[in-house]
Amino acid sequence: MSKIVKVYFSPSNTTKKVVEQIASNFDDGSESYDLLNFNGEKEFPQDAITIVGMPVFAGRIPKSGRERLEKLKGNNTKAIAIANYGNAHVTDALLELTDLLKENNFDVIAAATTISHHSIFEGVALGRPDSADIEKIDDFSKKCIEKIKSGKSLESEIPGNRPYVDYKQLPFEIKCDETTCAFCYDCVSICPEKAIPDDDPISTNLDLCSRCTACISICGENARSFSGDAFEAKKPEFEKANSERKEVEFYL
Structure with missing residues (x-):
């Protein structure tokens, strides 16, 4: 199988860990592009397999992460799209990510929403991804390998809306x-x-x-x-509203 390319925007390292977990199921060598540090242009060859992970910021992929990802182009390059969130809401983020990858000439073959410990509100999704998540992620990774061998593209419909929800600036x-x-x-x-x-x-x-x-x-x-007052007021409300466990979801 072809070289694995890991691409992620991961300010708190949680999205990076999910991308690396998926990549660990592939036997081939890999290279990484951390979009916190990499802000250049790059075109990936047709025979590469890209695993692209983005966190969810208020229902969107981060604006600066999007701007950097826009500079990465495919050549009908296979891609797996991952929207990683803190057990709150994905909204339009995964749809936005898959749309952007397709626009940049990537062949999206699979997508997923995964859950990690919330990066702002520490009481939400503590310990995620846990062993149950990892087991599901590994199973998804194996299905992705089979999908790549089959030559098929993404067949599932990705939830979300166009136009995407507006970007929101948190007051914290x-x-x-x-x-x-x-x-x-x-x-x-x-x-x-x-x-x-x-x-x-x-x-x-x-x-x-x-x-x-x-x-x-x-x-x-x-x-x-x-x-600040806005953060202290929102913290207990947010943690209570998002205490019920959400599960990882996969699209093939």
């Missing part, structure tokens, strides 16, 4: 504890929106910030976190 603030911050500037370098000044990692331009959580996830000192 992000604080950085200056007494804890090590001034390593990792948050500055990883921010896809360039919302953290090069010379001041304590500050965050909330007008630019997409609340993607990359700066929070990468901070080894746990100095960065969500804060």
